[in-house]
Amino acid sequence: MTPTKGYAAQAAGIPLAPFEFNRREPGPKDVEIEILYCGVCHSDLHQVRDEWGGALFPMVPGHEIVGRVRRVGAEVTNFREGDLAGVGCMIDSCRSCQSCREGQEQYCEEGFTGTYNSRERTSGQPAYGGYSNLIVTDEAFVLRVSEQLSLEGVAPLLCAGITTYSPLRYWKVGAGHKVGVLGLGGLGHMAVKFAVSFGAEVTMLSTSPSKEEDARRLGAHRFALTSSAEALKGLNNYFDFIIDTVSAPHDYNTYLSMLRTNGVMICVGAPPAPAQIPAFNLIFNRRSIGGSLIGGIRETQEMLDYCAEHGITSDVEVINIQQINSAYERMLKGDVRYRFVIDIQSLNEQGKGDNHNEF
Numbered sequence: 001m002t003p004t005k006g007y008a009a010q011a012a013g014i015p016l017a018p019f020e021f022n023r024r025e026p027g028p029k030d031v032e033i034e035i036l037y038c039g040v041c042h043s044d045l046h047q048v049r050d051e052w053g054g055a056l057f058p059m060v061p062g063h064e065i066v067g068r069v070r071r072v073g074a075e076v077t078n079f080r081e082g083d084l085a086g087v088g089c090m091i092d093s094c095r096s097c098q099s100c101r102e103g104q105e106q107y108c109e110e111g112f113t114g115t116y117n118s119r120e121r122t123s124g125q126p127a128y129g130g131y132s133n134l135i136v137t138d139e140a141f142v143l144r145v146s147e148q149l150s151l152e153g154v155a156p157l158l159c160a161g162i163t164t165y166s167p168l169r170y171w172k173v174g175a176g177h178k179v180g181v182l183g184l185g186g187l188g189h190m191a192v193k194f195a196v197s198f199g200a201e202v203t204m205l206s207t208s209p210s211k212e213e214d215a216r217r218l219g220a221h222r223f224a225l226t227s228s229a230e231a232l233k234g235l236n237n238y239f240d241f242i243i244d245t246v247s248a249p250h251d252y253n254t255y256l257s258m259l260r261t262n263g264v265m266i267c268v269g270a271p272p273a274p275a276q277i278p279a280f281n282l283i284f285n286r287r288s289i290g291g292s293l294i295g296g297i298r299e300t301q302e303m304l305d306y307c308a309e310h311g312i313t314s315d316v317e318v319i320n321i322q323q324i325n326s327a328y329e330r331m332l333k334g335d336v337r338y339r340f341v342i343d344i345q346s347l348n349e350q351g352k353g354d355n356h357n358e359f
């Protein structure tokens with residue numbers, strides 16, 4: 001057992017605070033990683049507030065993990081001490097159902113094992129995430145990370161990156177397509193980067209006028225303020241795809257009407273409340289709504305390799321872990337540019353801007 005430092009929520013809606021626990025000794029197939037950076041996903045916030053139900057406390061969130069391998073088990077073949085490594089949203093799955101055999105562990109028929117807010121499949125122990133200085137994970141769920149890219153910019157690729165890369169690949173988005181990206185946050189800014197990189201014409205659909213300049217810098221060809229009827233003029237029947245990354249309840253119908261015939265609205269944002277969608281908005285123009293959940297391990301590696309080849313990383317604001325509760329508050333207001341990433345070194349520093357605000 002290795003004593004590990006982290007930050008945890010003790011119950012729903014309670015600010016995160018220092019928390020100590022033990023990580024297991026690495027088994028034969030395990031990789032022990034000293035965590036250097038961990039991204040802050042809006043899913044962390046949904047879960048520490050128990051907005052999706054069934055949350056397990058204490059909860060150490062964090063599923064955008066990068067660090068250096070410290071030890072490996074005797075049967076590990078892909079990693080050695082000193083290698084960079086990443087862990088995303090999953091640490092295990094059944095490994096035998098059809099989805100797992102196809103490399104789509106996120107759709108495991110028994111349910112994938114989350115990096116946190118879940119129980120380890122074999123031990124039944126609670127799984128604790130990346131807001132901590134160490135993690136021990138089976139190598140089948142550990143990703144290789146390039147030495148070429150800034151590590152803090154790579155961390156968010158493990159969730160925000162793969163969650164947008166995977167559906168854009170599945171729906172074969174590329175040159176000749178018009179794509180709307182709804183919501184410019186962690187997922188949204190990665191969706192813009194990937195859709196542009198794949199050759200699509202990209203329009204940013206945002207509630208924040210202050211993000212227009214950034215949207216263009218990220219590569220968006222157009223920007224439309226969703227609160228402005230004027231800005232939305234001309235977008236009816238316009239897009240082949242809209243990728244919806246919004247975290248809060250919103251009216252899907254406004255955006256469905258922007259899809260042309262056969263257009264697809266791809267939902268990746270996961271607001272807690274259900275949406276109301278009249279069938280007519282789909283029947284006319286044969287529109288569809290689809291969803292997509294992160295991505296499998298094989299595809300996550302493909303995405304990381306693609307990013308290394310094309311120099312793609314997340315735009316980040318690095319924070320100390322003591323700032324996590326105020327970072328959550330800012331995230332709730334859409335004030336994120338465009339991913340908070342925790343410098344895990346700060347776990348060793350006491351009293352640095354400690355913040356225990358309610359959020």
Ligand code: NAP
Binds near residue numbers: 188246271
């Ligand atoms: P985020 O960084 O907080 O970004 C969400 C963005 O949505 C905000 O920046 C804002 O963009 C927009 N927004 C927020 N509130 C809004 C409202 N009331 N109405 C309209 N737009 C609003 O969040 P994230 O980390 O990208 O995550 C986004 C969602 O995806 C979350 O629900 C998260 O749980 C989910 N998620 C899903 C998966 C998956 O596998 N499907 C994976 C990871 C995350 P503007 O300022 O531009 O309007």
Ligand code: ZN
Binds near residue numbers: 043
């Ligand atoms: Zn996430």
Ligand code: ZN
Binds near residue numbers: 098100105107111
């Ligand atoms: Zn499975």
